[in-house]
Amino acid sequence: MKNRILVVEDDEGIASAVALNLQFVGYDYALFDDGRKAAESLEEDHAYDLALLDIMLPGMDGFELFGYMERYSIPVIYMTAKTDSASEIKGLRDGAEDYIVKPFDTLTLMVRIEKVLRRTGRLNTVYRVRDVELNSETRAVTKGGEPVELQPLEFDVLLLLLKYKNLTVTREQFLSEIWGYDFVGETRAIDMKIAGLRKKLDLGDAIKSIPKRGYRLEER
Amino acid sequence: MKLWQKASALCAAVLVTVVAVCSGLLLLYAQRTILDRAEQQTMERQYALTASFETMTGYYLLSSDPAAVRDSLVRYCFAKFADAGSVLVHGKDTVFIQQEVNPAALLPMEALTGGIQVLPVRNGEARLFIAGSRVDVGGEPYGVYTVQDVSDVYRAARTMTGMFVLVSLAGAALGAALITLLMRRGARPLEALAAAARRIAGGEYGCRAEVSGGDEIAALAADFNTMAAAVQDRVAELEDTARRQELFIGGVTHEFKTPLASMLLHTQLLRSANMDREERDRSLARIEDQCRWLEKLTQTLLKLLTLRQDIPVEAVSADALIEDVRASAEPLLTARGVALYTDSDGGTLTVNRDLMRSLAVNLADNAAKAYDPGDPDASVWLTVRDGCIEVLDRGRGIPPEALPHIFEPFYMADKSRSKKQGGSGLGLALGKAIADAHGAKIEVTSVPGQGTRVRVLLKLQVYDNELIDSPPPPVGE
Secondary structure, eight states: OOOEEEEEOSOHHHHHHHHHHHHHHTOEEEEESOHHHHHHHTTTOOOOSEEEEESSOSSSOHHHHHHHHHHTTOOEEEEESOOOHHHHHHHHHTTOSEEEESSOOHHHHHHHHHHHHHHTTOOOOEEEETTEEEETTTTEEEETTEEOOOOHHHHHHHHHHHHTTTBEEEHHHHIIIIIOTTOOSOTHHHHHHHHHHHHHHTOTTTEEEETTTEEEEOOO | OOHHHHHHHHHHHHHHHHHHHHHHHHHHHHHHHHHHHHHHHHHHHHHHHHHHHHHHHHHHOOTTSOHHHHHHHHHHHHHHHOOTTEEEEETTEEEEOOSSOOHHHHSOGGGOOSSOEEEEEEETTEEEEEEEEEEEETTEEEEEEEEEEOHHHHHHHHHHHHHHHHHHHHHHHHHHHHHHHHHHHHHHHHHHHHHHHHHHHTTOTTOOOOOOSSSHHHHHHHHHHHHHHHHHHHHHHHHHHHHHHHHHHHHHHHHHHHHHHHHHHHHHHHHHBOOOHHHHHHHHHHHHHHHHHHHHHHHHHHHHHHTTSOOOOEEEEHHHHHHHHHHHHHHHHHHTTOEEEEEEOSOEEEEOHHHHHHHHHHHHHHHHHTSOTTOTTOEEEEEEETTEEEEEEOSSOOOTTTGGGTTSTTOOSSHHHHHHTTOOSOHHHHHHHHHHHTTOEEEEEEETTTEEEEEEESOGGGSOHHHHHOOOOOOOO
16 A cells, blocks of 8 residues: 655646655655645545645645644645744644755655654555565565565665665665665675575566666666 | 043142142241231330430430449439340440340340341240340440240241141142032033943944033034934844845745755756656756746846946937837737737836836736736736826736735735746836836736736826825726
8 A cells, every 4th residue: 555645835846856756656646736725625535644735835825734634634744945943843833744945855855754654653564566565564575475585684775775666776875774874895785685686586677777876676 | 530530630739739829828928927017016115125225324324424323324224114125235244134045145236236136036945036226325335135035926827837738728628529529510411421322332222312501512412312313223224124135035045945946856856766758858848947947037136136226317208118118018918818008198208218118018017917818808008108107907906915015026916826927026026126226106006806007107206196195096998
């Protein structure tokens, strides 16, 4: 079951980029460019795990929209260009889960979304690619329904690739998230784990090498 | 040392000196006077003694009298007039003496040559005046002396000196105290002025010094207050400017961040995401749009900033201005299906041609945006008459609550619609800056659902109040 995210943002450029990001890594989403329309839509459909709200919106501003989100217990992350601390404090005091200031980067947005979903117990812990399934809670991996034995590090590499499906995971990301910041050894270690995964799970063509950057798990 | 202390010390010093000199002179004069009087008394006493003695001896003594007779007669005559201080000397013999001082030793008879001589002498503690004169009795010279004790006189003089010093000191002290008091009082307005200056320096720009009386200090306080008022005005002006600039910078920041956020996200997607060709093209197109948008925003901002300088103006005929505006605005309006009607009184305006055209085009563009797309009656009227440029539409109008804000940078009454129509939120702010640079006033009247009229009043002084303050709202003709 994919996590479903409501995005309310009136700037088309930002909205489309966020939507593409969500879609790539495997979230479902609904997009609105007007606060009032978003609020009205909730009556019919409010099955969202998270809302990403701009603050300065036509129709109804993000702070007002927050009231509707609360009614349906949808956690909120504000995305806004407002940098003054007054609106940040207001946003968080009212009960928003997080606050992200434009311009932000993809990775920040993805990490914050995952953290809020995990904190509110809504994070989907089952990731899929092709016939491979990974459960991040039980640390079980199956292929075609059959359990597959993975080394702990192989499991972590696969989880990271799945979390950022269709996005490039850089060598630096692998090292800092799995091996820890202290690791100064060969990045060959990453290549070895990738080779193991490709072989054990038959993902040779799905895990793509991105020269000089890292690896990308592709599935569209 | 404070000014009043310095002035007090100086005045006190002068006072003490003057008092001391005057007292000294007075004292010397007074002492001289009483000593002179004492001497006079002594002389009178001596004179009376001498004259009486001489007369009596001349009357009784005969030249034939033997020396023994003469001696006793002389003693008899002298004793008749003598008192305790009288002394008679004959040659080396003291004929008559009743006290211990022998005046002949101090004032020898040889020194007595005609008239009375007085010599002040000191005898132990006592002060004496010795008066002497020579009297010839029967051819024999006699010395007649009077010894007068003037210790009392000297004592009185000394007492007087003490009194003088005491009185002078007391007077000087009293004077100095009074001077200090008065100086201190005189310096009080200066201290109040200094206190006011310190408070103003500390940020209390509303503080003023108290002005009392008509002296130089009061004049200084009045001038000081004038200065303080000027400072206060200037500070308020600067604060207001700073506040507006802060708002403006906040607006600029916000306007720059949104396209930057979009560009950053799309760039990252292009760099790291598994995108197909169509998605890539769409992302690149977005980035290109945002770049153009930022470029436009930068140009407008630059114009807005440079407008704060002086602008050159020239005489431009109303018809020429209208043609300029038509050339620039008509393509925009036609593209939206909006008709442009123009009219003028054929007069002349003193304006910067480019800027005024840009203002009028912007107003016409705004007017055209007041219509929904496809409105068959969409029209904009541009009239130049009596130094007034008027742009009128019968579109949706401006909500009353938005009207006071429309000239603020980045204010958009309907943000999503403005953005879709390519508005930056700076058009009217720029327009107002252009009007301000011409010393003109922009006046907007609008009725929601009926339309908007914007007038640029270039010759403010020639309009009557009615035209400026209460224009009727635009309605269909």
